[in-house]
Amino acid sequence: GNSVTQMEGPVTLSEEAFLTINCTYTATGYPSLFWYVQYPGEGLQLLLKATKADDKGSNKGFEATYRKETTSFHLEKGSVQVSDSAVYFCALGNTGKLIFGQGTTLQVKP
Amino acid sequence: DAGVTQSPTHLIKTRGQQVTLRCSPKSGHDTVSWYQQALGQGPQFIFQYYEEEERQRGNFPDRFSGHQFPNYSSELNVNALLLGDSALYLCASRTSGNTGELFFGEGSRLTVL
Numbered sequence: 001g002n003s004v005t006q007m008e009g010p011v012t013l014s015e016e017a018f019l020t021i022n023c024t025y026t027a028t029g030y031p032s033l034f035w036y037v038q039y040p041g042e043g044l045q046l047l048l049k050a051t052k053a054d055d056k057g058s059n060k061g062f063e064a065t066y067r068k069e070t071t072s073f074h075l076e077k078g079s080v081q082v083s084d085s086a087v088y089f090c091a092l093g094n095t096g097k098l099i100f101g102q103g104t105t106l107q108v109k110p
Numbered sequence: 111d112a113g114v115t116q117s118p119t120h121l122i123k124t125r126g127q128q129v130t131l132r133c134s135p136k137s138g139h140d141t142v143s144w145y146q147q148a149l150g151q152g153p154q155f156i157f158q159y160y161e162e163e164e165r166q167r168g169n170f171p172d173r174f175s176g177h178q179f180p181n182y183s184s185e186l187n188v189n190a191l192l193l194g195d196s197a198l199y200l201c202a203s204r205t206s207g208n209t210g211e212l213f214f215g216e217g218s219r220l221t222v223l
Contacts, residue, residue, distance in 0.1 A: 004152075034211075043114070043200065043214040044153070089152050096141060096204060097166050098212060100152030 002027045006090050006101035013080055013108050021075040021104045023064075023090035031094040033057075033066050033073040038087045038103070047075075047088070080108045112137060114215035116201050122221045123191050131186040131218045135203030141165075142184040143212065144176060145200040153200055159184055160206055188220075196222045 007022040025033065035047040035057070048057030053068035062077045073090060085108045090101040115134045123129050135142050141160045145153035155168035159178035173189045182203075188195055198219050202212035 036214075041216075043216040044202075044212075045214070046211050049211065091152075095166065096143065096158055096212070097155050097168070098145075098153075099155070102150070102152045 002031065002092060002099050004090050004092055004099055004101035006088075006104050009087075009103070010105040010107055013106070015082055015108055015110050016079045017108075019075070019077040019080045019084075019106065021088055021090075021106070023073045023075065023101060025071050025073065025090075025092050027071075027092055029094060031092040033064070034091040034093070034098065035062070035064055035073070035075050036089045036091060036100075038089065040086070044089065080106070082108045082110055084108050114139075114201055114203050114213050116199075116215040116218050118218055119216070120219045120221075122223060124223050125191055125193060127191050127222075128187065128189045129191060129220060131188075131199050131201075131220070133184045133186070133201030133203075133215060135182050135184070135201075136213045139203035139205055139213065140182050141204050141206050142178060142182065143202045143204075144184070144186045145202065146170070147198040147200055147217070149197070156186070191222045193222050196220060 003026045032051045034049045036044040037047045048059040050057040050066035056065045087103045091098045143158040144156040147153040158166045162178045175187045178184045198217040200217045201215045
């Protein structure tokens with residue numbers, strides 16, 4: 001069945017450091033891929049998405065490219081800020097039902 | 111424009127009891143899904159409602175049931191509560207024509223003692 005695997009956290013970075021959070025997936029068919037973010041005390045918010053192979057999703061300086069050949073959708077940001085501290089979830093889906101990874105906690109220190 | 115709203119935000123129950131959680135979707139949305147998020151884990155899909163019918167169901171027992179009302183709001187019911195049902199229950203909504211982005215509420219934190 002479909003599944004998503006994310007890198008283990010927590011990830012601790014200094015402000016302005018480069019961020020990569022790895023995400024790989026197993027899927028039948030051609031699902032869309034998503035990154036959701038959960039800030040402390042808040043619900044999940046869509047960060048970015050890609051609907052087909054080689055698509056790049058981007059938002060707020062974050063980027064991720066749908067790589068079918070490596071079944072990956074790694075999240076990257078060139079320069080993180082303290083305000084980016086949150087839990088990040090990779091997810092896949094194509095019928096409104098999403099399958100989530102276990103989440104990666106990012107802590108950015110000043 | 112109100113987003114997805116859920117109630118109650120926190121509740122405590124004891125084993126064997128029953129609980130009902132409520133959700134109002136974002137304005138203009140007609141499809142509601144429920145997810146269970148255990149501590150430190152990603153959300154797991156419970157079921158999805160559209161046109162007042164359950165359309166998809168995840169790997170959850172029949173103790174978990176739901177309902178969608180004509181105004182698109184929804185309820186999640188859990189019977190015969192177990193300790194393992196302690197979790198954050200998230201409601202998400204979307205328009206039926208958009209199979210991608212879900213809008214999530216802040217969740218209902220259920221603790222079973």
